[in-house]
Amino acid sequence: MRQVSLPRTLGELWAVLQRQPHSAVYAGGTDLFVKIRDGQLNPESLVCLERLTELQGVQDNGDELFIGAATTHSKLIVAESVREHLRVLVKAASVLGSPPIRHMGTIGGNIVTASPAGDTLPALYVLSAEVEIRHCEGSKRIPINEFIIGPGTVDLAKGEILAGVWLRKHQGWNLSHYEKIGRRKAQACAIASMAAVLELTETGKVKRARLAWGSVGPTVITSEGVENALIGEQLSLEVLKNAGTMLDKAISPIYDIRAGADYRRMVSKAMLLRLNDYACGTTY
Amino acid sequence: MKIAFRLNGKQIHIDAAPDRRVVDVLREDLGMTGTKESCAAGDCGACTILVDGESRLSCLMLAVQLEDRDITTIEGIAEGEQLHPVQNAFVEHGAVQCGFCTPGMVLASVDLLNRNSAPSRDQIREGLSGNLCRCTGYQMIVDAVEAAAEELRDRQES
Ligand SMILES: Cc1cc2nc3c(=O)[nH]c(=O)nc-3n(C[C@H](O)[C@H](O)[C@H](O)COP(=O)(O)OP(=O)(O)OC[C@H]3O[C@@H](n4cnc5c(N)ncnc54)[C@H](O)[C@@H]3O)c2cc1C
Numbered sequence: 450m451r452q453v454s455l456p457r458t459l460g461e462l463w464a465v466l467q468r469q470p471h472s473a474v475y476a477g478g479t480d481l482f483v484k485i486r487d488g489q490l491n492p493e494s495l496v497c498l499e500r501l502t503e504l505q506g507v508q509d510n511g512d513e514l515f516i517g518a519a520t521t522h523s524k525l526i527v528a529e530s531v532r533e534h535l536r537v538l539v540k541a542a543s544v545l546g547s548p549p550i551r552h553m554g555t556i557g558g559n560i561v562t563a564s565p566a567g568d569t570l571p572a573l574y575v576l577s578a579e580v581e582i583r584h585c586e587g588s589k590r591i592p593i594n595e596f597i598i599g600p601g602t603v604d605l606a607k608g609e610i611l612a613g614v615w616l617r618k619h620q621g622w623n624l625s626h627y628e629k630i631g632r633r634k635a636q637a638c639a640i641a642s643m644a645a646v647l648e649l650t651e652t653g654k655v656k657r658a659r660l661a662w663g664s665v666g667p668t669v670i671t672s673e674g675v676e677n678a679l680i681g682e683q684l685s686l687e688v689l690k691n692a693g694t695m696l697d698k699a700i701s702p703i704y705d706i707r708a709g710a711d712y713r714r715m716v717s718k719a720m721l722l723r724l725n726d727y728a729c730g731t732t733y
Numbered sequence: 734m735k736i737a738f739r740l741n742g743k744q745i746h747i748d749a750a751p752d753r754r755v756v757d758v759l760r761e762d763l764g765m766t767g768t769k770e771s772c773a774a775g776d777c778g779a780c781t782i783l784v785d786g787e788s789r790l791s792c793l794m795l796a797v798q799l800e801d802r803d804i805t806t807i808e809g810i811a812e813g814e815q816l817h818p819v820q821n822a823f824v825e826h827g828a829v830q831c832g833f834c835t836p837g838m839v840l841a842s843v844d845l846l847n848r849n850s851a852p853s854r855d856q857i858r859e860g861l862s863g864n865l866c867r868c869t870g871y872q873m874i875v876d877a878v879e880a881a882a883e884e885l886r887d888r889q890e891s
Contacts (some may be wrong), residue, residue: 450750450751450752450753451751453751453797454797479775482792482793483775484772486773497750497795497798547862548841548860549775549781549788549789549790552784553790555792634859635859635863636776636862686865
C-alpha cells in the first residue's frame with residue numbers, strides 16, 4: 450500500500466514532502482496514474498495537490514495573470530480574464546483530451562509532464578509564459594522554455610513544486626490560433642500542433658508574430674525565421690508557404706507509433722497555411 | 734483510513750486504503766457495480782462518475798480524494814422508480830445495446846447538459862467524446878441526448 454496525502458495548505462505540503470522526500474506529487478492524476486499502471490513509474494508514496502487552494506484558479510495581479518498549477522483545464526477555459534487576454538491558451542486547452550480529462554487534468558500537470566505533444570505548451574511559449582517554482586523557503590520565476598529541458602524533463606529539484614504560470618495581460622495580439630492534428634479529434638495526442646499569435650495592422654499587415662509547434666521536436670519548437678518571414682507582409686497563401694520553408698531547419702520530427710517524420714514535416718507547414726483563413730475573414 | 738463523503742445523496746463513512754482506486758471502492762467495497770471498468774487508463778469513459786457534479790474518471794482517482802466530496806454514480810440519478818430524463822431518452826431511442834458504456838454515457842450526458850442546456854449535435858458529440866461505445870455507432874446516443882435536453886428544458890420552463 451502507498452501512503453497518499455491530501456494536504457490543504459502549503460505548510461502541510463512542505464511538512465509531508467520533508468517527511469516523505471521520495472513522494473511523487475500529482476494533481477489530476479491523468480498522466481501519473483497512466484504511467485504507474487504501465488509500470489513506467491513506481492513512487493513510494495503520493496501527495497495529491499487538488500485541495501491546495503493556493504494553487505487553484507486565476508488571479509489578476511494588475512499587468513499579469515497568475516494561473517495556479519492545480520487549475521483544471523475546464524476551470525481555465527471558462528475564466529473571464531483568461532478568455533479576454535489569453536485566447537490562444539483557451540483554444541489549446543479546449544481541445545485537450547475530453548470533458549472528463551479536462552475536469553481532472555491541470556495546467557501544471559501538462560507543463561511538468563513536458564510531453565512534446567502537450568497541448569497547452571505551444572500556447573504558453575507564444576505568450577512568453579513564466580513558471581513559478583516554489584519550495585519550503587521561497588520561490589523563483591523562470592521562462593517556460595528554460596523550465597522544460599527535454600521530452601518529459603523539467604528543471605525541478607526535489608522538494609520543489611510548480612506553483613503556477615505568470616502571463617502578461619496586454620500583449621496586443623489580435624489573431625490567436627491553435628490547431629492540432631491527431632488520429633481523432635478528442636483524446637488524441639497531437640501528431641503535430643501549432644499555436645500562433647499575430648498582431649495585424651488595420652490594413653492586415655503582420656506587425657508582430659509568435660509561433661510555436663508541438664510534436665515536431667524534443668520540446669516545443671519556435672522559429673524566428675518563420676516569424677521574420679511574416680513581418681511586414683499581408684497574409685496570403687504565398688507568404689505563408691514561403692515562411693514555411695524556414696521551418697525545415699527548425700524542426701526535427703520523429704517517426705513513432707502515431708505518424709512518420711515526413712508526414713509531421715508536411716503537416717507542420719500545412720498548418721501554417723491555415724492562417725490564411727483569417728486573412729479571408731472566414732474565421733478569427 | 735477513514736474517509737467520509739456523500740454518495741448518491743447520503744453521507745457515508747468508509748474504511749479503505751488511501752491508494753485504492755475509486756472504481757474499486759465503488760464496485761468491490763460498496764457493491765455498486767453500475768460503474769464499469771474497461772480501459773483503466775482514462776480513454777474509454779466506462780468508469781465515469783460525477784464528483785461535485787462534474788464528470789470524472791474513477792479509474793484515475795484514489796480513495797483519499799473522495800473525502801468531503803459529493804459523488805453521484807449511475808445508481809443515484811433516478812428518483813426512486815422514476816428514471817432520469819436522460820435514462821428515459823436512452824431507452825426510448827435505442828441508445829443502449831450491450832449496455833457496458835451506458836452508465837458512463839448517461840453520466841457524461843448529465844454533465845454536458847448541466848453545462849449546456851441546448852447543445853447542438855456537434856456539441857453533444859464533443860461532450861461525449863471521452864466515452865467510447867462499440868455497439869451503437871453513436872447516432873442513437875446523440876438522438877437520445879438531444880431529446881433529453883429538450884425534455885429537461887421543457888420541465889424547467891413549466
Ligand atoms: C485519455 C487521455 C487523453 C489525454 N489527452 C491529452 C491531450 O489531448 N493533450 C494533452 O496535452 N494531454 C493529454 N492527456 C494528458 C494529461 O491529461 C494532461 O497532460 C494533463 O494536463 C495532466 O494534468 P494532471 O493534473 O492530470 O497531471 P498529473 O498526472 O497529476 O501529473 C503529471 C506529472 O506532473 C507532475 N506534477 C503535477 N502537478 C505538479 C506541480 N504542481 N508541481 C510539480 N509537479 C507536478 C506529477 O508529478 C506528474 O509527474 C491525456 C491523458 C489521458 C489519460
